Amino acid sequence: MQAAPPADRRRRRADLLTHIVLILGVLLFALPVWIVLMGSTHDGAAIGRGEVPLLPGAQGLDAYRRAWTEGAVGTTRVPVALMLWNSFVMAMLIALGKIAISLTSAYAVVFFRFPGRMLAFWAIFITLMLPVEVRIFPTFKVVSDLGMVNTYAGLIIPLIASATATLLFRQFFLTIPDEFVEAAKMDGAGPLRFFRDIVLPLSRTNMAALFVILFVYGWNQYLWPLLVTTSADVETIVIGIVKMIGTESNIDWSVVMATTVLALLPPIAVVVLMQRWFVQGLTDTEK
Amino acid sequence: MQRKTIFPQKGLPYLLLAPQLAITAVFFFWPAGQAVWYAFLRQDAFGIRTQFVGFENFADLFADPYYLQAIWTTVFFSVSVTVLSMSVALLLAALADREIRAAGLYRTLLIWPYAIAPAIAAVLWLFLFHPSIGLLGRGLNAMGVAWDYRLNDGQAMLVVILASAWKQVSYNFIFFLAGLQAIPRAVLEAAAIDGARPIRRFWTVVFPLLSPTAFFLLVVNIVYAFFDTFGIIDALTKGGPGKATETLIYRAYLDGRVNLDLGMSAAQSVVLMIMVIGLTIVQFRFIERRVHY
Numbered sequence: 015m016q017a018a019p020p021a022d023r024r025r026r027r028a029d030l031l032t033h034i035v036l037i038l039g040v041l042l043f044a045l046p047v048w049i050v051l052m053g054s055t056h057d058g059a060a061i062g063r064g065e066v067p068l069l070p071g072a073q074g075l076d077a078y079r080r081a082w083t084e085g086a087v088g089t090t091r092v093p094v095a096l097m098l099w100n101s102f103v104m105a106m107l108i109a110l111g112k113i114a115i116s117l118t119s120a121y122a123v124v125f126f127r128f129p130g131r132m133l134a135f136w137a138i139f140i141t142l143m144l145p146v147e148v149r150i151f152p153t154f155k156v157v158s159d160l161g162m163v164n165t166y167a168g169l170i171i172p173l174i175a176s177a178t179a180t181l182l183f184r185q186f187f188l189t190i191p192d193e194f195v196e197a198a199k200m201d202g203a204g205p206l207r208f209f210r211d212i213v214l215p216l217s218r219t220n221m222a223a224l225f226v227i228l229f230v231y232g233w234n235q236y237l238w239p240l241l242v243t244t245s246a247d248v249e250t251i252v253i254g255i256v257k258m259i260g261t262e263s264n265i266d267w268s269v270v271m272a273t274t275v276l277a278l279l280p281p282i283a284v285v286v287l288m289q290r291w292f293v294q295g296l297t298d299t300e301k
Numbered sequence: 302m303q304r305k306t307i308f309p310q311k312g313l314p315y316l317l318l319a320p321q322l323a324i325t326a327v328f329f330f331w332p333a334g335q336a337v338w339y340a341f342l343r344q345d346a347f348g349i350r351t352q353f354v355g356f357e358n359f360a361d362l363f364a365d366p367y368y369l370q371a372i373w374t375t376v377f378f379s380v381s382v383t384v385l386s387m388s389v390a391l392l393l394a395a396l397a398d399r400e401i402r403a404a405g406l407y408r409t410l411l412i413w414p415y416a417i418a419p420a421i422a423a424v425l426w427l428f429l430f431h432p433s434i435g436l437l438g439r440g441l442n443a444m445g446v447a448w449d450y451r452l453n454d455g456q457a458m459l460v461v462i463l464a465s466a467w468k469q470v471s472y473n474f475i476f477f478l479a480g481l482q483a484i485p486r487a488v489l490e491a492a493a494i495d496g497a498r499p500i501r502r503f504w505t506v507v508f509p510l511l512s513p514t515a516f517f518l519l520v521v522n523i524v525y526a527f528f529d530t531f532g533i534i535d536a537l538t539k540g541g542p543g544k545a546t547e548t549l550i551y552r553a554y555l556d557g558r559v560n561l562d563l564g565m566s567a568a569q570s571v572v573l574m575i576m577v578i579g580l581t582i583v584q585f586r587f588i589e590r591r592v593h594y
Contacts, residue, residue, distance in 0.1 A: 028499065032396045039393045040410045043471070046425035049436060053428065066428075066436045119321040122314035125307050134318050141329045143581045147528040147550055148573040151557040151566055152332035152339070172328040175321055188304065195306040205308040234418030236532035237554070252420050256536045259424060267434065274424050281416035289409060297479040 047278065050271040054078065058268035077268035081276065086258040086269050094273050097251040101233055102280065104169055104250060108232030109225050112176040116224075117217065120183035121209055125195070135184075142177040146238055154241050164245045173238060179224050182295075186220055187213070223295020226288045233281045251277040333574065339567035358568035367544060368552065368569075375548040378462060379526035386466035387518055390473030391511075395503060397474075398481040408478065414471040420532030422468040423461075427537065430460050450538070454545035457538045461546050464537065465530045472525075473518050480514035481507070520584045524577065549573060 049068070053061050056071030081094040123135050146153065153172055162168030190213065198208045239250050249257075255277060258270050285292055343354045362368050397407050417425075430438045432449040441448035450456040484507060492506045508515075531550050534540060540547035540555065547555075553573065557566035 029399075029401055032399055032401055036393065036396050036407045036411075039389075040407065042467070043411065043414045046429055049428050050425060061434055064433050064439050066434070066439070115321040115324070118317040122317035124304060126310060126314035127307055128311055128314050131314070134322060137325055137330075138321060141325055143578045144329050144333050144574065145524075145528055145577060147531065148570050148577060149329070149332040149336050150554070151563065151570070152335035153328055155335070156328060156332055171324060175324040175329060180321070192304065192306040195304075195308075199306075199308075205310055205313060208308075230416050233416075234421075234532075236418065236420045236535070240535075241558070252418050252532070255424055256420050256532070259427060259536065270424070271428070274421060277421055278417065281418070282413050285416040286409065286413055289412060293412065293475055293479070296475055 047275075050274045054268055054271035054275055056268055058266040061267035061271070062265065073268065077266075077272040078276070080266075081269045081272045085254075086266055086273070092246040092249050092254055094251065094254070094276055096246070097249055097254040097273075098276060098280075100166075100248055101250040101252065101277070103166060104235070104239070105229045105232035105280075107166070107170045108173055108235075109228035111170065111174040112179050112228050113221055113224055115174065116176045116179035116183055117214075117221075119180050120187055121205075121213065123180075124184055124187040125205060125208075138175070138177050138180050140177075141175055146173065150237065150241065157242060162242075164243055164248055166248060168242045169239060169248060169250075170232075173232070173235065176228075179228070182220060182224065183217065186217060190216065219291055220295065222288060222291040226284055226292040227296055229284050230281045336567045336570040336574070339563050340571045342567075343564045354564075358564045359572075362565060362568050362572070367547075370544060371547050371549050371552045374458075374544075374546065375527065375550075378458065378465075378530075378546070378548055379523050381462045382465045382469065382526040382530070383519060383522040385462065386469040387473050387515070387522060389466070390470045391477050391515075393470070394474050394477035394481055395507075397478060411474050412471055414468070415475065417468055418532065419465070419468055419529055420536045422464050423533040423536035426460060426464040426467070452542055454542060457542055457545050461530070461534055461537055464533050465526060468533070469522060469525055473522070476514055476518055477511065480511045484510050517584065520580055524580055527573075527576070 049066065052067050052070055054077050055073050055075070056065075056067045057073055058077065061067070083093050083095065085091045085093045085097075119134075119138060123131060157163060157168045157172060160168075162171070194212055195208065198212060203211070234252060235250070236252055236256075239248075239253050243249055243253065251273065255270065255273050258265065258273065340358055341353055341355060342351050343358065344351050393411055397404060397411065427435065429435050430448075430450060432438045432442055432451070438448055438450075447453075448456060450460045488506065488510070489502070492502045497505065527548070528550055530548070531554070534546055534548060534551050538546045540551045549569065550573065553566055553569040556562050556569065560566075
């Protein structure tokens with residue numbers, strides 16, 4: 015047998031090392047999720063005693079059934095089904111709402127000339143510098159003065175303005191050829207028809223990408239729902255889990271683990287299924 | 302940049318802008334203005350009278366050793382999170398960019414953690430590092446290390462840094478990978494023909510071309526560590542033990558929510574606002590330069 019030339023051998027060794035490091039990287043992210051996934055099929059008391067299982071247990075989906083209908087016994091007892099629904103409504107309406115109002119704002123700024131146009135654009139742009147965390151109590155006061163505490167409206171509307179989405183759509187609208195607009199005008203199509211028949215279909219990819227980013231953003235909110243929701247009816251799943259682990263005694267750990275899995279699934283599904291648009295969109299939006 | 306062909310309507314654009322501007326005015330500008338206004342006021346102990354106190358709230362804030370400690374905690378925490386998550390992400394991205402088998406699969410398997418909420422990341426790390434139910438926490442105790450991040454300052458800081466950095470790796474990975482893929486192959490081939498070894502080639506040719514991405518991520522990661530890690534800290538340590546993991550945002554939350562000190566909380570909001578404005582300006586000035594060059 016002939017020895018491989020040194021360059022070839024070096025390359026093969028580098029490839030092997032690459033695979034090893036990447037697999038370690040993948041495990042670094044998969045392992046914590048694997049632990050809760052396996053733990054959720056075991057007896058909660060055993061986990062509480064510190065027997066961390068790495069293989070499926072005998073309880074099957076029982077913890078999921080209990081979490082779904084009863085929630086965590088000993089804490090808030092909000093059924094996880096309700097939490098999931100609340101998170102879903104919040105994430106959906108934030109994503110769709112942000113996309114809708116950003117589409118129309120960007121359309122107004124790009125396709126019309128009117129007094130105050132630049133002012134409106136800058137007003138939207140400047141909200142980039144006012145994340146909810148820095149104005150949290152005054153914003154809470156406004157929401158409570160408007161009677162929106164513990165409502166979906168209070169949870170969602172204050173988060174719905176979006177400078178990034180508006181900037182992205184504006185950027186994209188500027189690339190729509192003038193000929194399209196002229197042709198539409200010649201056909202006698204007004205601005206609303208042009209918006210519906212030409213602009214919306216052309217924006218589909220951008221909308222899909224933004225949807226992923228904004229759905230995840232909405233689903234993962236923590237500080238704002240923590241302040242605005244005190245009643246179980248509007249509790250989101252991210253808040254619900256942290257409340258479950260907050261008591262430290264008498265926790266049914268398998269229910270907590272099952273709830274964690276349920277909280278992870280929807281946003282991960284959205285990211286993985288729409289990965290192609292998402293990666294493109296994320297790197298476009300933020301630049 | 303402006304379009305040449307536009308629609309002539311005058312009223313319609315205002316209608317189209319109305320929802321976004323209404324929300325911006327009611328939930329952004331009005332509260333931000335209120336925060337600035339409250340920062341200069343002080344209420345008496347009974348909450349009956351309020352008086353204008355100028356910069357007194359700010360003076361008190363910066364005279365408070367606990368606030369200065371929170372600044373130091375935030376800086377240490379943010380720098381650690383940023384350095385750790387960016388270096389791991391850069392390593393993984395550089396490797397995933399190589400022409401190897403299953404490269405696409407690796408990418409998907411490293412991108413999905415983007416979807417994990419900070420607070421959920423904290424719960425996952427609890428199951429690793431909890432002293433009595435966590436896999437590693439128990440292991441450490443069995444090995445004779447007195448591990449309990451709920452009691453030990455340094456361990457608490459370590460756990461929140463690890464969880465926060467872990468959650469941010471996939472975001473950085475996506476951007477580094479996009480940055481690497483944008484580098485023209487011809488540049489890399491030229492460097493390879495010059496005979497430079499891969500690691501040397503990376504630092505002398507590839508990394509300088511990645512520096513705009515790295516700089517952008519630097520700002521994003523600092524903002525993330527400042528604000529978005531609230532859920533991680535709240536779920537794992539609640540700022541404790543003592544004040545060991547109390548960052549600026551956590552302190553502002555405690556002062557407003559628990560201590561109900563609106564003047565001091567507002568003054569802290571203003572300090573944070575100035576920091577965000579500063580970071581945003583740095584980022585946009587830099588990006589503008591890049592666009593023009």
